[in-house]
Amino acid sequence: MIPRALIFDVDGTLAETEEAHRHAFNDSFGAFGLTWHWDRDLYRVLLKTTGGKERMREYAANHLHIDPAEIPVVEIHKHKTARYGELIAKGNVPLRPGIAELLVDAARQGLRLAIATTTNLPNVDRLIRATTGHPAADMFEVIAAGDMVGAKKPAPDVYNLALEGLGLLPSDCLAIEDSRNGLKAARAAGIPCLVCPSAYTDQDDFSAATVKISDFRQVASVKMLTRLLLPA
Ligand SMILES: [Mg+2]
Structure with a gap:
């Protein structure tokens, strides 16, 4: 895909x-x-x-x-x-290695970028501003945040809201997650999901993931990402 x-x-x-x-x-x-x-x-x-x-x-x-x-x-x-x-x-929490490269390349290649998060909108914006110098809305076309939906992850609500904003089918999108609750939410919305575990989620069960990687530098460009997603 x-x-x-x-x-x-x-x-x-x-x-x-x-x-x-x-x-x-x-x-x-x-x-x-x-x-x-x-x-x-x-x-x-x-x-x-x-x-x-x-x-x-x-x-x-x-x-x-x-x-x-x-x-x-x-x-x-x-x-x-x-x-x-x-x-x-204060800028003490950087983007994970590989993420900035992926975001820039994806935007350059014409992929649309969205967020589906359990955290609230001010938190999202603060993080994006502190790490990239740009408002979140400049980088992400659709931001579906926790306080906009009834049920948080693992419920699919926030992903459904993102799909609605994008006007795309679940199969047109790829969710990118680090946790089992996030993976469950994406899959419940029918969206393929790439998982890269983080410090607190490395022991979660990710057997439902479309692809699992250990480092975002493995998908630091759309070409690398596509290669991982295409069947061998
Ligand atoms: Mg997470």
Whole structure:
């Protein structure tokens, strides 16, 4: 297949953002007087729940056995989003190696570029601005973000929204993901999916992937990508 559009996940795919998210969560718990601390091992488990607010509620209910309604989840999450933005704006989270090259070459070759992410629009824009110097909307024709849909990944909603924006069939597109939840979402929308695991997802099951790679430098151009997708 030669895709007409590439639809990118953001966190873990465009950049290894999860550590910045984790630090931002911990800073915000402290700011609200909570003694919560999410270390790397715990965060790996918590990442199975997509969406920051959902993740906090899951942690309260199933790890601390307290009523999530007692926690000001929405306010903490707002604080966390701002804190994450500060961390990203400092430019400490680069694009994963190979991603910038792929984006530039894909645009040059006339492939359409879109985003389908569980994270919210301000986070997407901050990351793209900090890493490329351009607003996200200049690089991606369609941005389907978590807060625009009813159900987050692994539900297909955000991919369906991206397809709607592109006006393309699922089979015309290629989703690019780093996690099992993302892969499931893409496949549920009928979209072929290339997976390149990230630091927090390298132990996930990716047997449903169309193609799995270990490094985005393997697909740093459309030619390299096409070669991988075509049957031998
Ligand atoms: Mg991801």
